[in-house]
Amino acid sequence: MVEATAAREIGHRRVLNIALPIVLSNATVPILGAVDTGVVGQIGLAAPIGAVGIGAIILSGIYWIFGFLRMGTVGLTSQALGAGDHGEVAALLTRALLIGAAAGSALIMLQMPVFWLAFQAAPASPEVETLATGYMRIRIWSAPAAIAIYGITGWLIAQERTRAVLMIQLWMNGLNIALDIWFVLGLDWGVNGVAFATFLAEWSGFALGLWFCRAVFRMPDWRNWAQVFDAARLWHMLRVNTDILIRSLLLQAMFVSFLFIGSSYGDVTLAANQVLLQFLMITAYAMDGFAFAAETLVGQALGARQQTRLRRAAVVTSFWGFVVVVVLAVVFAVAGPAIIALMAKSEPVRAAARVYLPYMIAAPPLGWAAWMLDGIFIGATATRDMRNMMLISFVIYCVALAGLLPGLGNHGLWLALLVSFVARGITLGLRYPALEARAAV
Numbered sequence: 274m275v276e277a278t279a280a281r282e283i284g285h286r287r288v289l290n291i292a293l294p295i296v297l298s299n300a301t302v303p304i305l306g307a308v309d310t311g312v313v314g315q316i317g318l319a320a321p322i323g324a325v326g327i328g329a330i331i332l333s334g335i336y337w338i339f340g341f342l343r344m345g346t347v348g349l350t351s352q353a354l355g356a357g358d359h360g361e362v363a364a365l366l367t368r369a370l371l372i373g374a375a376a377g378s379a380l381i382m383l384q385m386p387v388f389w390l391a392f393q394a395a396p397a398s399p400e401v402e403t404l405a406t407g408y409m410r411i412r413i414w415s416a417p418a419a420i421a422i423y424g425i426t427g428w429l430i431a432q433e434r435t436r437a438v439l440m441i442q443l444w445m446n447g448l449n450i451a452l453d454i455w456f457v458l459g460l461d462w463g464v465n466g467v468a469f470a471t472f473l474a475e476w477s478g479f480a481l482g483l484w485f486c487r488a489v490f491r492m493p494d495w496r497n498w499a500q501v502f503d504a505a506r507l508w509h510m511l512r513v514n515t516d517i518l519i520r521s522l523l524l525q526a527m528f529v530s531f532l533f534i535g536s537s538y539g540d541v542t543l544a545a546n547q548v549l550l551q552f553l554m555i556t557a558y559a560m561d562g563f564a565f566a567a568e569t570l571v572g573q574a575l576g577a578r579q580q581t582r583l584r585r586a587a588v589v590t591s592f593w594g595f596v597v598v599v600v601l602a603v604v605f606a607v608a609g610p611a612i613i614a615l616m617a618k619s620e621p622v623r624a625a626a627r628v629y630l631p632y633m634i635a636a637p638p639l640g641w642a643a644w645m646l647d648g649i650f651i652g653a654t655a656t657r658d659m660r661n662m663m664l665i666s667f668v669i670y671c672v673a674l675a676g677l678l679p680g681l682g683n684h685g686l687w688l689a690l691l692v693s694f695v696a697r698g699i700t701l702g703l704r705y706p707a708l709e710a711r712a713a714v
Contacts, residue, residue, distance in 0.1 A: 283570055283585045287433075288593055291569060292562030294439035295430075299558035305446045309467055312453045321464045323397060324404030328468075331391045331405070332412055337525075339376055339420045341517040342369055346427030347568045348654040349510060354431060355576025363494035364501045366486060368510060369424025371501075377417025384413045404464045411468035418479035425482035430565050431572065437485040445478035516656030520663040527670055531690055534674070538683050545625035546683070548616050552609070552633040556601055556640070563594040564648030571652030580712040583653075587705075591645045598637035605634045632687040639691050642698025650701060653708050662700035669696040 281287060309329065313321045346369050353361040380387065388409055392402055426438050449470050456466030489495050500506070528550075535546040570586035605612075613626045650659045670693035677685030 283574075283582060283589055285589060285593070288563070288566045288570070288589050291430075291433050291435050291566040292590075292593065294435040295562035295565050296559055298435075298439045298442040299561055301442055301446045302558070305449055308450045308453055312457045313464065313467060315458060316463060320398070320400045320404055323401040324408055324464050325467050327397055327401065328405040328408040328412070328464075331388070332409055335380065335387065335391075336416070336419050337521075338518070339373075339423055340521060341514040342372055342420065343423040343427040343430075344517050344568070344651050345510065345514040345654070345656075346424050347431045347565070348572050348651050348656075349513065350428050350431035351569050351572025351652055352576035352654065355573035355579075358576075359492075360494045360497060360500055361506070363489045363492060364497060364503075364506070365510075366424070366428045366489060367495050367501045368507070369428060370421050373421025373424055374417045376420045377415075380416040381413055384410065408464050408468040411465060412471050412475075415472045415475035418475045422475070422479055422482055425479070425486060429482075429485060431569055433569055434485070435562075435565070437482075441478050441482050441485070444481055445474045448477055449474035513654050513656045516660040517651070520656070520660045523663045523667045527667060527690070527693060530674075531686060534678070534686055535683060541619075541621045541625050542683050544617065544619065544622045545629060546686075548613055548622065548626045549629055549633050551616060552605055552612070553636055556598070556637045557644070559597050559601060560594055560641075560644040563590050563597065564644055564651075566590045566593075567645060567648035568652035571649050572654070573652075575653050575712050578712055580709055583709060583712045586652075587645075587649050590648065591641075594645045595638075595641055598641045601637045602634050605630070605637070609634065629683065629687055632691060635691060636694065640694040640698070642702060643694050646698060646701035646705065649705070650708065653711065655704070655708050655711075658701065658704045658708075662697060662704065665700050666693050666696040669693060 306329070309325055310322060313325050346365060350362055350365045353359075353365060388406055392405075396402075397405065422441070426441065429435070429437050452470035452473060453467055456462045456470055460466060462469065483490075494500070532543070532546070536543045567586060567590040570590065571583055574580075574583035574586050609630045610627055613623055613630070617623050617626065647659065650656070670689055673689035673692045674686070677688050679685075681688065
């Protein structure tokens with residue numbers, strides 16, 4: 274059954290079947306954040322809202338570091354699937370679960386110094402810090418589940434089971450919202466109620482993920498410890514995940530520097546930039562589905578050593594990615610001012626955001642190649658190229674900042690960001706032929 278799935282023709286329907294559940298899953302993410310804030314807001318005090326906000330940002334930032342587990346697991350699992358290596362497919366799930374357990378347990382044990390460092394980087398009022406620390410002390414106990422879910426979703430995506438990923442996300446967010454309302458509004462647990470709701474939702478999401486993976490646990494391969502702890506495979510997995518982590522940290526450094534530099538132009542400009550970055554987040558969420566499809570199908574083709582199928586996977590997924598970025602660019606051009614007005618009540622912020630809106634109209638098509646090639650290279654586990662091209666793009670971004678900021682100010686900041694998108698697309702594109710050549714070996 275699995276081999277038949279991997280060998281099926283790569284057509285538009287297959288790509289959409291993989292991509293659309295991911296797009297829908299991503300659409301639920303901001304809803305949960307809005308409900309968390311809205312429920313706590315009913316308490317009528319500012320501190321609880323700030324505590325939930327900063328606590329969630331700190332934990333999300335920590336968990337984000339382990340996002341490499343999702344990306345690395347997709348590439349490695351899809352390649353094992355394409356090669357028909359069922360033992361390695363099962364072993365990869367076990368490794369991902371063990372990494373989640375180990376990393377989550379380490380965070381639980383190191384929670385106090387981690388929280389202290391976080392507040393040194395982002396200080397808040399004593400009241401907010403006290404409430405946020407209580408919130409995080411509860412939520413941190415679901416860290417093993419939250420991190421392991423990255424591996425479970427990557428493993429499911431590699432097998433084109435994105436509807437299962439959607440169901441996990443819907444279940445977690447739906448339960449979280451229901452418990453938010455009950456614990457905070459019904460039982461008056463305040464900030465701790467939001468934390469307990471997320472704690473229970475993450476562990477239940479983990480349990481549901483294991484249920485979706487239940488077929489593999491009926492076979493002995495998942496506990497073939499000689500294969501699970503095979504030194505060569507573990508080293509390869511470590512190298513892949515380390516490359517992805519370095520690439521992701523460079524990307525995060527780029528966006529953090531963007532925000533910090535933007536703040537030097539005043540509160541209005543900073544707020545306008547923050548509003549417009551939401552357009553970029555919308556684009557990224559929409560593109561994720563097609564990038565994930567590329568990861569899955571390219572990885573399977575490479576594992577099967579079928580160059581023609583790899584090229585077909587890259588072309589079809591990239592076609593749909595291009596359709597998405599064109600549609601988004603048109604939507605941002607037509608409805609951008611209305612979206613800005615919806616997100617910001619301050620007229621000066623609205624006016625500033627409208628000035629810089631053209632950069633967000635240009636961002637989707639200019640970033641298209643970078644987003645799609647990221648997915649293609651993750652599927653091929655060509656992570657060294659991803660790391661190196663990201664480093665080159667980061668240097669180009671810094672050079673662009675140095676050249677554009679003095680004369681153009683915030684316009685130069687936006688231009689530098691767009692230049693980095695183009696640089697990633699071009700540099701990865703230059704490495705693509707070598708990726709195809711690997712499939713012919």
